[in-house]
Amino acid sequence: MYRWGLTPWERYGKAAAGSIAALLDREEAERSRPLGRALDVGCGRGQYTPELARRGWEATGVDYVPAAIEAARSKGVADVTYVVGDATDLVAAGLGTFDFFLDIGCFQGFDAGGRHAVGRGISALANPGATILMLAFGPSRLRTWAGGVSQGEVTAAFPGWTLVAVDPAQTEGLGWPMNRTSPRWYRLSRS
Incomplete structure (x- = not known):
């Protein structure tokens, strides 16, 4: 999609910056400093990773x-590490363990086997008390093109995690047809 300039997740990050910031604020309000280690899963060209570092992760x-x-x-952002690695085989990337996982549109693009592999990888890298904040489209007729998952598919991929919150995501900035996919923010906590 990079070759063709189709990167709606980057456009969305700019349009929804305020709502994303509010979700990160909520995440950090429940933690003491230092915040710990954060992994931006499917980080792309690093749109969100520097913001995590700026916030103290x-x-x-x-x-x-x-x-x-x-x-x-x-x-050239200081205090940020980038690694080429497969989200369906995170353990092989040798990343260590994390306290927070951010996924903006990665998980939703996999089939059931891939989603379960992502869940196993995140679980293997999660410290006790770790949390996940994930943006995913809902299932729609566009699923083969845009991805999308149901709440049940999210929870099935993360056994041993508790679904803490499901919030509708801002659709402004997604553009058609993605703005018709009922995106949701999922927050999970390691039980």
């Missing part, structure tokens, strides 16, 4: 696309 971004990771690194 020890931030790492991981993505499968080497050109995206190179673009993220080229921004």
Whole structure:
């Protein structure tokens, strides 16, 4: 999608910056400082990873696309680590453990087997008390093109986690047809 310039997740990040900031504020309000380690799963060109570092997280971004990771690194943001790695095999990337996982549109793009692999990988890297904040489209007729998951599919991929909150996501900035996919923010906590 990078080759064709189709990166709606980047456009969304700009349009929904305020609502994303509010969700991160909520996440951090329940923690003491230092915040700990955060993994931006499917970080792409590093749109959100620097914000995590700015907020006080020890931030790492991981993505499968080497050109995206190179673009993220080229921004020269200090205190951020970027790693080429597969979200369905996070353990193999040698990332260590984390207290917080941010996923803006990665998980939703996998089939059931891939989603369960992401869930196993995140679970293997999660410290006790870790949380996940995930943006995902709901299932729709566009699922084969845009991805999308149901609440049941999210919870099935993360056994041993508690679904803490499900909030509708802002659709402004997504554009048609993604703005018709009923996106949701899922927050899960490691039980």
